[in-house]
Amino acid sequence: QAQLVESGGGLVQAGDSLRLSCDASGGSFSGYRMGWFRQAPGKGREFVATIAWGTNAAEYADSVKGRFTVSRDNAKKMVYLQMNFLEPDDTAVYYCAAGWNRIFTGKEAGHYDYWGQGTQVTVSS
Numbered sequence: 001q002a003q004l005v006e007s008g009g010g011l012v013q014a015g016d017s018l019r020l021s022c023d024a025s026g027g028s029f030s031g032y033r034m035g036w037f038r039q040a041p042g043k044g045r046e047f048v049a050t051i052a053w054g055t056n057a058a059e060y061a062d063s064v065k066g067r068f069t070v071s072r073d074n075a076k077k078m079v080y081l082q083m084n085f086l087e088p089d090d091t092a093v094y095y096c097a098a099g100w101n102r103i104f105t106g107k108e109a110g111h112y113d114y115w116g117q118g119t120q121v122t123v124s125s
Helices: none
Strands: 005-007 010-013 018-023 033-039 045-051 058-060 068-073 078-083 092-099 119-124
Touching (some): 018 119
Parallel strands (some): 010 119
Antiparallel strands (some): 018 078, 033 092, 092 119
16 A cells, blocks of 8 residues: 555646645654655656645755745645646656655655655646
């Protein structure tokens, strides 16, 4: 059984918006930092956004600041990534992740313990 399940990806045009969802109901992630990463063809896994538990403090990659917003609803065990003003360079598989160690910044893939299978986002010109 998958503990994190992403959804909401699709094919859109530049300038459009999408909201990705991460269903965390398959596990118990109280106290976990949640993150979003993406991986484009031929490239490594890239940090997108992270959100802390409790304070909901969020941080973003420079490439998405001002365009993307991460949020979480702990009662519903859901994490979201609202993506506005999408660009072709945003095309990638987007992954949701959960990490326990709160010493870490959450900006590296190695800071996370659990991963979803990803959802494809394709942005055309």
